[in-house]
Amino acid sequence: MTTSTPSTPSTMRAIASYRGLPVDDPDSLQDIEVPVPQLRPRDVLVRVRAVSVNPVDAKVRSGLAPTDEPRILGFDAAGVVEAVGPEVTTLAAGDEVWYAGDITRPGTNAEFHAVDERIVARKPVSLNWAEAAAMPLTTITAWETLFDRFALTADSTGTLLALGAAGGVGSILIQLAMELTGVRVLASAGRPESQAWVRQLGADGVVDHHDLVASAGEVASDGVDFLFSPHSKGNIEAFARIVRPFGHITAIDEPEGLDLLPLKSKSIAWHWELMFTRTTYQTADMAEQGKLLETVAGLVDDKRIRTTLTKTLPDFSAAGLREAHRLVESGRTTGKVVVTR
Structure with missing residues (x-):
């Protein structure tokens, strides 16, 4: 049985691609509406508050083969747990979390995102959403x-x-x-x-x-x-x-x-080194990613590690994400670019 809050809607806004296009093409990333994802037994449903854009995001977008189904991109996220699957033991609705997602599943550029609890950790309490979303991947x-x-x-x-x-x-x-x-x-x-x-x-x-x-x-x-x-x-x-x-x-x-x-x-x-290996192959030690994020959250809250955020775009839309992709593709950014809701 999935445990969720009464406010969870049945559909959500998301940003998707249908084929690889240059970032200055308005169709390279589009605003769409899709059903809220269904949870697997060990999934949590996260209400996404901020995402960062990595070179891998731009690489996947620009190289996407034509598809009739929308491809929701995005890996890094920070947000609030909205619902949990029946076998989840480490997190509960209301927890503030950060994580880097799974390349084999729909991404984080959406209102809600389903992700395996084993690669998720509670975010550093000392960071805001943008500062946290900059870091997991x-x-x-x-x-x-x-x-x-x-x-x-x-x-x-x-x-x-x-x-x-x-x-x-x-x-x-x-x-x-x-x-x-x-x-x-x-x-x-x-x-x-x-x-x-x-x-x-x-x-x-x-x-x-x-x-x-x-x-x-x-x-x-x-x-x-x-x-x-x-x-x-x-x-x-x-x-x-x-x-x-x-x-x-x-x-x-x-x-x-x-x-x-x-x-x-x-x-x-x-x-x-590919951080998606554990999730792609569902390795026995997949939970190590959640554990290391938990450890780093402690280092951040102890002021031993600082966020790598350098640019925040408060526009969680196709236009905002296209701008973030453009900045990352320029190769002239330091630190991380984050888009917030």
Whole structure:
């Protein structure tokens, strides 16, 4: 039996796509009305208050195959639990939550969103809706990179270089690495405002990614032990020069025809990170995502981690989301862009 509030309507407003289009095309994202989603046994229904836009949102939108059924996009969300499925044990109606969604299901760009309780956590009480919505997807990606792929701990040493560090993932990865590990943290950034941003977040040093090898050599003459890459195309030779023997690289992009052979002579390990793996394959440890968000909520409320929100658009509509997508696609944003209801 689903437990819900009396105010839950039968239909809802949402923003959807029907085919991949440039973001300046009004049809790329459209306002629609659809039924409120039905809950699976372990689902919660969230009344969405804010969503953020990530590069993956823009990538999915622009590459969408033509469809007669509306595709509701969006992953990050912060909102209030409206209803719970019959097997839900961790949350109740009225709880304020944050989460990063599931790429195999309809997204968060809607009034209501159904999501498995195992990947949801109560949001930090010290953050407003926009500040909270900015963080889940990038936080999960950064956490899994640091602690699952790199297996870092509080006792870990060495040097970590985060490329594109002024972006969403880099902005939280810097903070988590500084707070929870013993590694030295270097951040790559190109524009002066991006360099200032990563310094504010606590990076030990800044690397100019326009001249990656030389700039990294100036601050880490003996190389780096861990490298996070959102931009791997054309950089493997540089990575082979920058990373020390037996070092580790984690990438979140997927450039075609990637040749990793230059890494072999140093026995450099290559890792992939996709935060949707657990939900896509319903892994036995899927609840780890909810647990890590709970842990980070505590770090935020203890003032050890700050939100990565930099831009809020108070227009939860197709027009507002198109503007958010446009900003993210420009490649010139620092931190995160959020749309609020």
